Amino acid sequence: MQGLIPACSKVFPEAEHRFCVRHLYNNFQQHFKGENLKIQLWKCARSTTVDQWNRNMEKMRALNQKAYEWLERMAPNTWVRAFFSTYSKCDILLNNSCEVFNNYILDAREMPILSMLEHIKGQLMSRYYSKEKEVGEVWQGPICPKIRKKVQKNSEFANTCFAAPSGHGIFQVQDRGYQFVVNIELKQCDCRRWDLTGIPCSHAISCLRHERIPTETMVHDCYTSARFLIAYGPKIYPCADKSIWEKVQGVPVVLPPLYEKKVGRPPKNRRKEPVELEGTSGTKMSKHGMQMTCSYCGDQGHNRAGCQLRKSGIRPKLQPVRKTMEEPQEEDPTQQMDDNLDEEPVITQVVWTDQIFYSQYTNFTLCLHS
Numbered sequence: 001m002q003g004l005i006p007a008c009s010k011v012f013p014e015a016e017h018r019f020c021v022r023h024l025y026n027n028f029q030q031h032f033k034g035e036n037l038k039i040q041l042w043k044c045a046r047s048t049t050v051d052q053w054n055r056n057m058e059k060m061r062a063l064n065q066k067a068y069e070w071l072e073r074m075a076p077n078t079w080v081r082a083f084f085s086t087y088s089k090c091d092i093l094l095n096n097s098c099e100v101f102n103n104y105i106l107d108a109r110e111m112p113i114l115s116m117l118e119h120i121k122g123q124l125m126s127r128y129y130s131k132e133k134e135v136g137e138v139w140q141g142p143i144c145p146k147i148r149k150k151v152q153k154n155s156e157f158a159n160t161c162f163a164a165p166s167g168h169g170i171f172q173v174q175d176r177g178y179q180f181v182v183n184i185e186l187k188q189c190d191c192r193r194w195d196l197t198g199i200p201c202s203h204a205i206s207c208l209r210h211e212r213i214p215t216e217t218m219v220h221d222c223y224t225s226a227r228f229l230i231a232y233g234p235k236i237y238p239c240a241d242k243s244i245w246e247k248v249q250g251v252p253v254v255l256p257p258l259y260e261k262k263v264g265r266p267p268k269n270r271r272k273e274p275v276e277l278e279g280t281s282g283t284k285m286s287k288h289g290m291q292m293t294c295s296y297c298g299d300q301g302h303n304r305a306g307c308q309l310r311k312s313g314i315r316p317k318l319q320p321v322r323k324t325m326e327e328p329q330e331e332d333p334t335q336q337m338d339d340n341l342d343e344e345p346v347i348t349q350v351v352w353t354d355q356i357f358y359s360q361y362t363n364f365t366l367c368l369h370s
Contacts, residue, residue: 018079019074024041024079031067032064041060047082049192084196086192086196105120128235132229135225135228142225143219144225144228147219151199158206160202161203161206165207165210169184169185171207173206182207184208187200189203197220199223200215200218297309298316
């Protein structure tokens with residue numbers, strides 16, 4: 001990795017170099033563990049403005065000073081949306097495209113070099129043909145279907161926006177206590193989501209509704225069906241059988257490398273990180289470092305199966321746990337949209353503790369007997 005970064009900057013000096021935030025978190029969690037730090041790291045990466053990034057970094061500092069210093073050493077233009085270039089119209093934080101292609105050629109990787117290239121060429125030849133047939137048959141419209149879904153999602157968020165025109169295509173948008181300036185002629189918004197992706201954000205959609213302009217006409221040209229057909233327009237032609245290839249004289253014979261068989265079955269699956277465990281319900285995070293709490297007596301250091309009070313038949317003296325309601329804090333609406341639209345969602349659930357259930361069950365039993 002230390003040699004790859006300077007090599008890319010030397011060979012491709014004008015190219016923008018970004019990091020995969022998922023792999024960045026894998027290195028981060030080796031030093032700083034906890035779900036709160038993980039959520040805050042993703043909030044920092046999804047920040048689309050510098051002010052929003054500074055606020056999220058201050059929250060990271062409040063959680064862990066060393067974690068804040070670790071992230072400060074990383075160049076923000078490699079993992080934070082607020083510092084991404086708006087030229088590429090891409091705000092992706094993961095390298096899923098590489099992972100998908102790697103899985104796409106999984107069978108071809110086990111073949112010799114010529115057979116591997118022939119197999120990949122056949123896959124791409126069929127893919128180009130099927131993708132070209134999708135336009136007009138599978139889906140219709142001026143823009144691609146996934147982009148249309150994002151526009152519809154942004155249209156739902158636009159219901160909370162109020163646009164006030166200023167003239168020359170400039171608007172002032174109020175959104176849940178925050179104020180944004182939108183320029184529909186330059187296709188810019190203070191939240192920078194329209195600038196980064198080329199897809200109108202919720203603030204821009206509220207302005208387009210005010211001017212009676214269809215939203216799909218303001219989407220960047222790279223998401224249109226015409227550009228999709230141009231991308232898959234070139235054809236990959238098949239090759240003749242190897243038996244009729246022309247034999248070339250004077251070319252030295254290149255022998256394959258010596259094969260050394262290793263002990264055991266060769267691995268094919270991806271090497272998982274230590275925090276990833278494969279269970280019956282799928283991939284889950286490890287519980288390493290968590291404090292064990294008994295659901296019977298409420299003490300820490302053991303679980304229900306190893307509780308001495310339960311084995312002795314002694315009922316614990318438990319009280320229902322009452323949680324105090326906290327005052328809601330104002331959240332940045334752009335941050336809420338990022339959390340709903342992007343990857344790594346946070347799932348919340350209501351947990352009914354065994355202590356409360358045991359108390360409720362005891363009271364219900366006494367009522368029945370009385």
